[in-house]
Amino acid sequence: MSRAPLSTRREARVRALSLLYEAESKQVEPSAVLAELPVAPDPYVVDVVRGVEAQRSQIDQLVASHAIGWTVDRMPVVDRALLRMATFELLARPDVPTGVIISEAVELATQYSTEESGRFVNGMLATIATVVRPPGLDAAGS
Secondary structure, X not given: OOHHHHHHHHHHHHHHHHHHHHHHHHOOOHHHHHHHOOOOOOHHHHHHHHHHHHOHHHHHHHHHHHOOOOOHXXXXXXXXXXXXXXXXXXXXXXXXXXXXXXXHHHXXXXXHOOOOHHHHHHXXXXXXXXXXOOOOOOHHHO
C-alpha cells in the first residue's frame, strides 16, 4: 500500500517535467500550459508546476549560485526543469524526504537527458539541499 503514493508521485513528477519542458519550449509561463490542458492533472503536478513558476527567481538564484562554471540558461532544458522542480520540492514540500526528491530527479535526468545529467543533477541537488534543508530538518529524519 505504501508504494502507490510513491508511484503516483513519480508519475506526477514525470508529468510536471513534461509541462515545464513544454512551457519553456513554447516560451510561455507554465500556468498557460496548465490552462490549455483539456483535463486538469493530478494536484501534485499543479502544485509543482505553479510552485516552480511562482518561485522561479528564488529557485534560479539557488541553482545559479551552486552551478560552478554553468549559467542556468546554458544547462540542458531537461536538467534545468528537473533542478527547478526538485529545488521547489526541497523548499516547499517538507513532507517529502530529501533523499526521495534527489533520487527521483537523478533517475529522471538519467532517463530523459544526457549521459552526464544524472551525476550533474545529483551533485547540484545535494549541495542545494545542504543549504535549504540542514540536517535534522528533513522529513526522512523524523
